[in-house]
Amino acid sequence: MKFERISVIVLDSVGIGALPDAHEFGDEGSHTLGHIGEHVPGMKLPNLAALGLGNIAPLSTIPAAESPLACYGKMAEVSVGKDTMTGHWELMGLKVEVPFQVYPDGFPAELIEKFEQLTGRKVIGNKPASGTEILDEYGEEQLRTGAWIVYTSADSVMQIAAHEDVIPLEELYRACEIAREITLNDPYVVGRIIARPYIGEPGAYARTPNRHDYALEPIGETVLDHIKDKGYDVISVGKINDIFTGQGIKESHPTKSNLDGIKTTIELLKRPFNGMLFTNLVDFDSLYGHRRDPEGYASCLEEFDQYLPELMQLTGDKDLLIITADHGNDPTWPGTDHTREYVPILIYNPLLANSSSSIGIRETFADLAATIAHNFEVAAPNIGKSFLELLNVKG
Numbered sequence: 001m002k003f004e005r006i007s008v009i010v011l012d013s014v015g016i017g018a019l020p021d022a023h024e025f026g027d028e029g030s031h032t033l034g035h036i037g038e039h040v041p042g043m044k045l046p047n048l049a050a051l052g053l054g055n056i057a058p059l060s061t062i063p064a065a066e067s068p069l070a071c072y073g074k075m076a077e078v079s080v081g082k083d084t085m086t087g088h089w090e091l092m093g094l095k096v097e098v099p100f101q102v103y104p105d106g107f108p109a110e111l112i113e114k115f116e117q118l119t120g121r122k123v124i125g126n127k128p129a130s131g132t133e134i135l136d137e138y139g140e141e142q143l144r145t146g147a148w149i150v151y152t153s154a155d156s157v158m159q160i161a162a163h164e165d166v167i168p169l170e171e172l173y174r175a176c177e178i179a180r181e182i183t184l185n186d187p188y189v190v191g192r193i194i195a196r197p198y199i200g201e202p203g204a205y206a207r208t209p210n211r212h213d214y215a216l217e218p219i220g221e222t223v224l225d226h227i228k229d230k231g232y233d234v235i236s237v238g239k240i241n242d243i244f245t246g247q248g249i250k251e252s253h254p255t256k257s258n259l260d261g262i263k264t265t266i267e268l269l270k271r272p273f274n275g276m277l278f279t280n281l282v283d284f285d286s287l288y289g290h291r292r293d294p295e296g297y298a299s300c301l302e303e304f305d306q307y308l309p310e311l312m313q314l315t316g317d318k319d320l321l322i323i324t325a326d327h328g329n330d331p332t333w334p335g336t337d338h339t340r341e342y343v344p345i346l347i348y349n350p351l352l353a354n355s356s357s358s359i360g361i362r363e364t365f366a367d368l369a370a371t372i373a374h375n376f377e378v379a380a381p382n383i384g385k386s387f388l389e390l391l392n393v394k395g
């Protein structure tokens, strides 16, 4: 074992430029980080820049460092999707070859009727929509009738919105479990059911942090399973546990926001462990990417950047701090969906002799899984090449 603790922080949706196959997803020319920088020229990310973020791709607001403190590169996605589950699963060594079923015309009547019957409430909405706009459209009707607001997106998701004062949270969660149960198998497989509770008055609705995701189980074993089975720690922060349905995870810390996730990660790094710490910071995606809000996205990046020195300081001589992402979500792009992009990767250790060197353009996100497997000497994933040998520690 070369490193004792590997911390991976996924900045959800922080892509770094369109993938060569982006045209197949309608995303040719998308660039989450690049376009945010063009829209918000005042954005300051000094610590990410010092690690080498601006060395990965030319970014107008993030200068390339002369000698970056981290090894840096970007990774391509080979799975057929640009959603969170597909991205994270590939990061941990799985290639999704059969795309999840999507519902551009809403869910089939038969499925909706079954859901209505089992939950005892009617369904309204049932179409692809932005999660905040759908509340403005149907919130009042929900208040009057007590019906579920059901909507989807370009992802394989069934989202169920319920005002916390109209339908109790517990009932919403129960309904999501029912929805999960009836969409596990053919013909209606849904990647994720998402509980979307909200509060507030018409015209001023606000979603609450009581969101909960009910994913499908990973389509195979991941490197998380392999290192956990070998007795290593696998500690998750944020929605990682949901994304892997707890598979391969030893300890889980759900969070309410990016700041909560960053602070939880910091606290966990202060205590000894041996294995992997895996954090997802979702606000970039859910609060700013999908809302097409480049200013908000830029401030959210700045917030993360401010905590980076503390995260680096807690990364010891035998640790790695890895910062990456799971897909893009260019807030200047048409629509409200994810974008098919490369993800950046920064690998930091205070003694890296060859920091300031590039690990190049990696062919798959799974190179991360291969590297983790290599480090902890467990079975390598079916795809991915380890870059562990490129990371040499001084002394």
Ligand SMILES: O=P(O)(O)O[C@H]1O[C@H](CO)[C@@H](O)[C@H]1O
Binding pocket: 084, 129, 130, 131, 132, 152, 153, 154, 155, 157, 159, 194, 286, 290, 336
């Ligand atoms: O518009 P909202 O409700 O935020 O939905 C977004 O959140 C879902 C899950 O990440 C995505 O599929 C996207 O549709």
Ligand SMILES: [Mn+2]
Binding pocket: 012, 013, 083, 084, 087, 285, 326, 327
């Ligand atoms: Mn995501």
Ligand SMILES: [Mn+2]
Binding pocket: 084, 285, 286, 290, 338
């Ligand atoms: Mn998303």
